[in-house]
Amino acid sequence: MEKKKLIIDTDVGTDFDDAFALLLACQSDEIELLGVTTVWSNAYERARIAKKVLKIAGKLDIPVCAGISKPIDGSGTVWYGYEGGGIMDEGDDVDPSLEPEKKHAVDFIIDTVMANPGEVTVITLGSLSNLAIAIVKEPRIVENIKEVISMGGVVVPVVDKMGITRSPIEEYNFNCDKIATKIVFDAGLNFTMIPIDVTLKVPVPPSDVEILKNSDRPIAKAAWRMLEVWPEQEKMLYISGGVPTEHTDLWMHDPLCVAVLVDRSFVDLYDLHIDIEYGPTFIPRDLIIRDDILRTVPKKLPPNCHVALGVRSKDFTDFIVKRFCK
């Protein structure tokens, strides 16, 4: 079986789910992970964290390139100080084996795609800054990327299990760098969108947390360690952002993209036209009311992307736990 060539572009280090996506790619024989690129708010530190995740998976030979840390419009980012929790250990900040490649993430994406025309899938798990600038610098990558699978946006308004609407129009990844998102959507890529309204349907079930906790397999143990520190860490992040803390869960947003690369039947995909629009948020529980929220709006126009609207949640969580415990 020919392996699927993959680049993962990630803001690994804050939420545990990026690390889960990397581990899942490493544990999947169907995938050849050509490299990892990092983005958003200290991309260099994120590259070291990505290296540590690859080290845990026994794949330190996979190149990791740091990329763009700030959005294209020059606006700010945040670094909470909790990044790398459950992943980095004492001494990792000076471990030479965790030093990323010298090459910039944007150049890595361009060079890797152009060296493997029509063969490389790019999965984006954070801001789209690296991919957007790669498109600007070398527009020929658009026709040479096999597919982009992107965790981001929202299509169906999200009401959580407590019946409360969760800021869906304020989806984090696509709002981190709005100009980049616009560039990527307008490029004409073969684009598959895994929106947050779908990924919010896949928390790690408590029974799977127990399986990971009790497993003696190294990947499962590492995954459990990340899950163990996450709830308290997320609470502190929410407090820092002025967001209520009561609606958290162990959502597996990012690994769903990797699972979809292995087997598209984990999600229900529809061909839709998604427009990028800006507007105010009208959701009263949003504490930060802004007038520049980016929305991903479905329209009745010729389709421009494949969009996940449903997920086989249990099949996906069973799949990931099985791969982590092998």
Ligand SMILES: [Ca+2]
């Ligand atoms: Ca992410």
